[in-house]
Amino acid sequence: xxxxxxxxxVGASGRMGKAVVQALVHAQHARLAVALTHADSAxxxxxxxxxxxxxxxxxxxxxxxxxxxxADVVIDFGLAEGLEQRVQAYVQHAIPAVICVTGLxxxxxxxxxxxxxxIPLLHAANTSVGINLLAALTAEASRVLGTEADIEILEAHHxxxxxxxxxxxxxxxxxxxxxxxxxxxxxxxxxxxxxxHRYEKGSIGFATLRAGDIVGEHTVYLVVxxxxxxxxxxxxxxxxxxxxxxxxxxxxxxxxxxGLYAMKDVxxxxxxx
Numbered sequence: 591x592x593x594x595x596x597x598x599x600v601g602a603s604g605r606m607g608k609a610v611v612q613a614l615v616h617a618q619h620a621r622l623a624v625a626l627t628h629a630d631s632a633x634x635x636x637x638x639x640x641x642x643x644x645x646x647x648x649x650x651x652x653x654x655x656x657x658x659x660x661a662d663v664v665i666d667f668g669l670a671e672g673l674e675q676r677v678q679a680y681v682q683h684a685i686p687a688v689i690c691v692t693g694l695x696x697x698x699x700x701x702x703x704x705x706x707x708x709i710p711l712l713h714a715a716n717t718s719v720g721i722n723l724l725a726a727l728t729a730e731a732s733r734v735l736g737t738e739a740d741i742e743i744l745e746a747h748h749x750x751x752x753x754x755x756x757x758x759x760x761x762x763x764x765x766x767x768x769x770x771x772x773x774x775x776x777x778x779x780x781x782x783x784x785x786x787h788r789y790e791k792g793s794i795g796f797a798t799l800r801a802g803d804i805v806g807e808h809t810v811y812l813v814v815x816x817x818x819x820x821x822x823x824x825x826x827x828x829x830x831x832x833x834x835x836x837x838x839x840x841x842x843x844x845x846x847x848x849g850l851y852a853m854k855d856v857x858x859x860x861x862x863x
Contacts (some may be wrong), residue, residue, distance in 0.1 A: 595843055596623035597836075598661035598685070600676065601668035603633040603641060603651055606690070606828060606835075610665060611642035613832040620836055622649055623661045628669060629653040659683040663843040665835050670694060674701040677711070686710040686845065688838045690717055690831075692757030706850035712842045714853045715757030717834030721808065722853045724823045725765040728810050731819055732769030737792040739812045741766050746799035746807040755780065755796040762810055763794050 597614065601607040602625035614622045625638035631653065639647030655676060658664055664680055664687035673691055680687045689702065692715050705711050716722070732741065745759040767774040772792070779795045781787055809822040834853070841856045
């Protein structure tokens with residue numbers, strides 16, 4: 591019988607961390623080994639299963655990052671703050687890690703690239719299978735329509751989400767830009783409401799909604815004269831992301847070569863169109 595994959599979960603006291611704990615209760619080939627949170631958390635010492643609304647699992651919440659050495663792979667849904675130090679710990683202990691943190695700075699992204707020279711790392715702004723399919727479809731539609739199409743991306747999330755536009759919206763923007771041979775940084779328009787920003791052909795616009803308990807909704811509009819294509823994805827429960835993170839962790843644990851991977855690698859997709 592194959593030994594279950596031991597998971598170290600960072601961000602175990604957060605909304606997504608709790609969803610992963612719940613998903614692991616029913617997982618056949620993976621189990622929770624370590625439940626981590628940040629040093630200032632009020633949940634340190636609590637049972638991670640009970641905190642997640644599942645049965646007691648006798649795995650207490652801890653802030654001791656060295657405990658990742660007990661695991662086969664890390665799933666990191668922690669805060670962006672402190673990510674660089676956590677990546678250093680994963681490298682030190684030679685533990686591959688699925689990084690599900692959004693809103694990263696250029697310095698944090700650089701730390702991922704550095705770490706990926708030594709261990710397998712996977713960065714996923716969104717672990718949903720469906721949203722990664724949407725990125726591939728967006729890239730293909732953008733490639734076919736080219737700069738004749740106006741592209742706008744609308745995203746909606748709950749009121750406690752901090753980054754805007756969402757990391758997923760930016761992933762979709764990257765796919766759209768790559769599809770027609772652009773760099774997103776050159777064409778992204780983040781403030782259509784600013785009257786001083788005149789519309790420029792070939793730009794990619796972003797709009798944000800924050801309301802209630804919306805888990806996540808994204809729509810890509812590709813509009814040409816006389817017709818438009820709308821590519822949409824909606825999530826109704828966080829277990830969708832938890833299941834995707836576990837799928838990514840199982841895949842990453844099998845990778846022997848260092849590198850910075852993405853969900854498209856897990857799913858066998860070419861998001862570049």
